[in-house]
Amino acid sequence: MISFAIDLFFFEQKVEIWANRNLLTKRDYKYIYMNNMVLNVEIEKERFVMTIQVKENIRPTCCAYEKTEFKPIGKTMIRMDRNESVFGLSKRVTEAINAELSNLASYPENSARALREAIAGKMKMDADRVLIGNGSYELLALIAAVYIDSGDECIVSYPSFIWYEKFTLLGNGAVVAVPLKDFKIDAEGVLRKTTLKTKIIWLVNPNNPTGTILSPKELDAFIGRVPKSALVVIDEAYAEFSKAYDMSESALLTEKYDNVIILRTFSKFYGLAALRIGYAISNVEIIHDLFQFRIPPNHNRLGAAAAKAAFGDEEFFNETKAKVIEQREYLYDRLDKLGLRYIKSEANFIFVNFGKDAKAVEKELKNRNILVKPGKEFGFEEWLRITFGVREINDRLLGNLSEIMENRRKAS
Ligand SMILES: Cc1ncc(COP(=O)(O)O)c(C=O)c1O
Secondary structure, three states: OEEEEOOHHHHHHHHHHHHHHOOOOHHHEEEEEEOOEEEEEEEOOOOOOOOOOOOHHHOOOOOOOOOOOOOOOOOOOEEEOOOOOOOOOOOHHHHHHHHHHHHOOOOOOOOOHHHHHHHHHHOOOOHHHEEEEOHHHHHHHHHHHHHOOOOOEEEEEEOOOOHHHHHHHHOOOEEEEEEOEOOEOOHHHHHHHOOOOEEEEEEEOOOOOOOOOOOHHHHHHHHOOOOOOOEEEEEOOOHHHOOOOOHHHHHOHHHHOOOEEEEEEOOOOOOOHHHOOEEEEOOHHHHHHHHHHOOOOOOOHHHHHHHHHHHOOHHHHHHHHHHHHHHHHHHHHHHHHOOOEEEOOOOOEEEEEOHHHHHHHHHHHHHOOEEEEEHHHHOOOOEEEEEOOOHHHHHHHHHHHHHHHHHHHHHO
16 A cells, blocks of 8 residues: 655646556545545555656557566577577688677778678669668667657567567557468458558568468569558568578569568578677668668677678578478478477478467476477467477477377376
């Protein structure tokens, strides 16, 4: 019980402000009257705290995502929950980082020109159509900050990467969630919700957590029906892992349409998550708008040098891709043998259905030092998202899974 005396003159105003800030309802506080004057307000909520509160629209998140728990990183944990790559690095990366070490006292070149030119060169486009970011997280935040006006609507697929929703809310936009259809982005569903109020359509391709894709042709047909006032952001964080998806074809969409941004990252396939390099491809005007408002310099020398080296290493790219495809097929085969249902993925993770056992399996794996991502965090209680890796790691997962499931069978 918290009690405080209140200045009569400001009584109504103050109580309302405090009540709103702390999400209190009228029932939660009572006034103490004496001679028809308010002397005191008592608040019967333990959670009443007079602290700085985050802005109102981001306090309760709008979709049914679970609050994520902070997980301490144990030294021996196998992290199959973060979609990082354990397929190794290009050998050229260490050399590039070593060469850059003597330059650490000076800021990097403002726009990461050398890296932009390498990326643009491969795609035969002007380097001014590429923007480097401090990971694609920064680019997502920048897009939201630059384009979303208060009250604009932004469409997210559900379940999907939660940060589209968070950045929309930070930009004071309203989130419109469209459920996936057959675990895939429902392009028709998104179009039905698209209006002249729509500012951004956030798409992730392959989708996180399901690993499904819309092909560049499907995207083309979709974007052709989107009003020009809505920006279509295609986050291709996992596209390099895909066998079916043609990234040079999707890049052409940024030439064909004025309202498309493609985001890519060196954090996943290239294994450089710690160095924080992502990039955006769009038309010159959009790249310029974004470039003006990024925090300068938004990248670091080591990251830019490592990314450029990795990007130019075709042999590394082809070998890694072959390993990924082989391990994905291997896992499908083994999951089939375990009798588990899963969604075929174009990424480095697989969404697997464990029915009502999902929570227990996740806990058991954690006890055995293997972390996987609960589908519950995306609103899918019966599923786990498992990032796969090299054969040794996958076998460790599969061995443990089969033991856990066997034990559960015996116990039931
Ligand atoms: C779909 C998606 N987009 C963007 C990111 C952010 O990647 P980064 O900032 O490391 O480039 C992630 C990270 O997990 C992701 O899953």
